[in-house]
Amino acid sequence: MSGRLVIAGLGPGAEALVTPDVSAALAEATDVVGYIPYVARLAPRPGLTLHASDNRVELDRARHALEMASAGRSVVVVSSGDPGVFAMAAAVFEAVEGGPLAWRALDIEVLPGITAMLAAAARAGAPLGHDFCAINLSDNLKPWSLIEKRLRLAAEADFAMAFYNPRSKARPEGFVKALDVLQRACGDARPVIFARAVSTPEEKIRVVPLDRCTSEMADMRTVVIVGASTTRIIPRDGAPFVYTPRSVPA
Amino acid sequence: MSGRLVIAGLGPGAEALVTPDVSAALAEATDVVGYIPYVARLAPRPGLTLHASDNRVELDRARHALEMASAGRSVVVVSSGDPGVFAMAAAVFEAVEGGPLAWRALDIEVLPGITAMLAAAARAGAPLGHDFCAINLSDNLKPWSLIEKRLRLAAEADFAMAFYNPRSKARPEGFVKALDVLQRACGDARPVIFARAVSTPEEKIRVVPLDRCTSEMADMRTVVIVGASTTRIIPRDGAPFVYTPRSVPA
Numbered sequence: 001m002s003g004r005l006v007i008a009g010l011g012p013g014a015e016a017l018v019t020p021d022v023s024a025a026l027a028e029a030t031d032v033v034g035y036i037p038y039v040a041r042l043a044p045r046p047g048l049t050l051h052a053s054d055n056r057v058e059l060d061r062a063r064h065a066l067e068m069a070s071a072g073r074s075v076v077v078v079s080s081g082d083p084g085v086f087a088m089a090a091a092v093f094e095a096v097e098g099g100p101l102a103w104r105a106l107d108i109e110v111l112p113g114i115t116a117m118l119a120a121a122a123r124a125g126a127p128l129g130h131d132f133c134a135i136n137l138s139d140n141l142k143p144w145s146l147i148e149k150r151l152r153l154a155a156e157a158d159f160a161m162a163f164y165n166p167r168s169k170a171r172p173e174g175f176v177k178a179l180d181v182l183q184r185a186c187g188d189a190r191p192v193i194f195a196r197a198v199s200t201p202e203e204k205i206r207v208v209p210l211d212r213c214t215s216e217m218a219d220m221r222t223v224v225i226v227g228a229s230t231t232r233i234i235p236r237d238g239a240p241f242v243y244t245p246r247s248v249p250a
Numbered sequence: 251m252s253g254r255l256v257i258a259g260l261g262p263g264a265e266a267l268v269t270p271d272v273s274a275a276l277a278e279a280t281d282v283v284g285y286i287p288y289v290a291r292l293a294p295r296p297g298l299t300l301h302a303s304d305n306r307v308e309l310d311r312a313r314h315a316l317e318m319a320s321a322g323r324s325v326v327v328v329s330s331g332d333p334g335v336f337a338m339a340a341a342v343f344e345a346v347e348g349g350p351l352a353w354r355a356l357d358i359e360v361l362p363g364i365t366a367m368l369a370a371a372a373r374a375g376a377p378l379g380h381d382f383c384a385i386n387l388s389d390n391l392k393p394w395s396l397i398e399k400r401l402r403l404a405a406e407a408d409f410a411m412a413f414y415n416p417r418s419k420a421r422p423e424g425f426v427k428a429l430d431v432l433q434r435a436c437g438d439a440r441p442v443i444f445a446r447a448v449s450t451p452e453e454k455i456r457v458v459p460l461d462r463c464t465s466e467m468a469d470m471r472t473v474v475i476v477g478a479s480t481t482r483i484i485p486r487d488g489a490p491f492v493y494t495p496r497s498v499p500a
Contacts, residue, residue: 011269014271015270016269016270016271016274017269017270017271017362018269018270019261019266019267019268019269019364020265020266020267020268020270021264021266021267024266058496082368082372083372083376084368084371084372084376084377084378084379085368085378085379086379086380086496087379089372089375089376089379089493090376090379090380090493090494090495090496091496092376093375093376093379093482093484093491093493094493094495094496096484096491097482097484097491097493104484104485104486104487104491105486105487108491110371110372110373110375110376111372112267112364112368112369112371112372113364114269114362114363114364115368118332118334118335118362118365119362121334121360121362122332122333122334122339122359122360122361122362123360125339125343125360126333126334126339126340126342126343126360127334128334128335128384129334129335129336129337129339129340129343130336130340130386131383131384131385131386131400132383132384133381133382133383133384133404133407133409134378134381134382134383134384135381136380136381141496141497141498142497142498142500143498143500146408146498149407150381150407150408150409153403153404153406153407154383154403154407156403157383157399157400157403157404157407158396158400159383159400232343232347234343234346234347234354235354236354236355237354237355241343241346241347241354241358243339243340243343243344243347244340245340245344246308246336246340246341246344246391247391247392248391248392248393248396250392250393
């Protein structure tokens with residue numbers, strides 16, 4: 001008997017942002033595997049085993065899921081947001097590539113979800129309405145020099161930018177350096193959006209000019225969006241709208 | 251009486267990829283505004299007026315929606331994918347900025363959706379699993395020189411890249427030039443994914459090495475994803491898995 005492995009995105013937090021596709025996969029699963037807070041979002045039910053594991057054990061978690069699917073189980077690996085954006089899908093395929101050849105014959109499906117930067121952008125207006133890039137600011141898995149290089153080139157390309165994992169207790173200095181690079185490279189007061197815990201009860205959205213940003217405005221639950229040079233602010237009572245126009249004059 | 255304006259993302263095509271949030275907004279709407287094929291995805295019902303308009307009239311459509319919301323209607327502007335990614339949200343905010351001040355006081359909400367590049371990436375594996383950028387290849391609203399500059403800098407930054415609107419009948423030459431820039435800048439056979447009409451009955455996914463890509467592999471319904479230098483292919487029976495590892499060695 002051959003099993004099934006689904007890698008599903010739970011979106012940023014709100015139930016109303018979970019796609020019906022993902023809900024259906026969860027309803028059929030025998031086993032759900034994931035990081036503790038994401039697995040905690042699911043309701044227990046008879047016939048479903050929840051396997052919650054700690055952060056930073058993505059490859060072990062992926063192998064465990066693949067082993068269970070090989071044994072004929074119907075397994076869902078859950079990520080928050082979209083599983084293909086700085087999340088579990090790449091870890092599962094890394095495990096497949098390094099694992100037994102039989103794993104390549106498994107029925108493996110990735111189900112997209114609402115990734116944090118797009119939920120955050122929606123709350124602010126449309127800051128990613130034109131060309132943009134997404135960068136993971138953690139240097140746990142890549143050298144810091146590569147992050148700095150990408151920041152400089154993204155500024156030169158005048159992309160709007162979305163940053164995942166901007167800052168953690170273990171890495172308090174990276175985001176200080178990233179802001180320094182951006183403030184020098186951009187040299188203006190373009191809007192920066194700090195979007196924390198989007199779509200959850202703890203949601204907090206702040207819009208700050210780049211030249212007044214400080215690193216403690218972000219934490220691990222924050223997605224940061226930096227506008228392009230063309231990004232506009234529409235002042236109004238309450239939070240302003242922030243958007244990047246679709247056109248760039250010649 | 252003050253109305254409401256929701257800008258909602260219908261996802262790439264399949265009903266199972268429409269979020270409950272968007273479905274609820276559509277169920278409450280008095281008016282839905284959008285490009286003809288997107289409005290055609292909705293079922294008519296008593297009390298709902300459908301306003302379908304042609305392509306390339308985004309600003310007129312946005313103003314029409316804002317006028318109806320100002321008159322107290324409950325209006326939903328629909329986009330395919332995510333409304334904040336090369337879609338209607340930026341057009342609506344552009345209309346707000348240029349319109350009467352009263353429009354800024356409207357209740358305007360953007361509801362995110364599954365954008366085409368993430369649905370396409372999910373079908374192929376996890377090609378956007380590490381830092382990436384999204385570029386609209388249409389030069390209708392920006393100079394071609396800016397597109398070329400961004401392609402060169404994105405290649406230098408070693409981003410994976412997702413391209414929206416790669417090619418249309420009116421612009422057959424742009425994608426030829428884009429491929430030429432990339433083939434020179436990247437100089438290798440990294441995987442390129444041509445994902446057409448993802449999640450619809452016409453879906454077609456093709457993985458082609460960059461040095462063998464030709465422009466007619468894409469059309470206006472295609473999203474193109476170009477891997478980074480680190481992107482891997484896992485051969486297997488049937489379509490290969492394509493993923494970009496989470497780590498980059500120092």
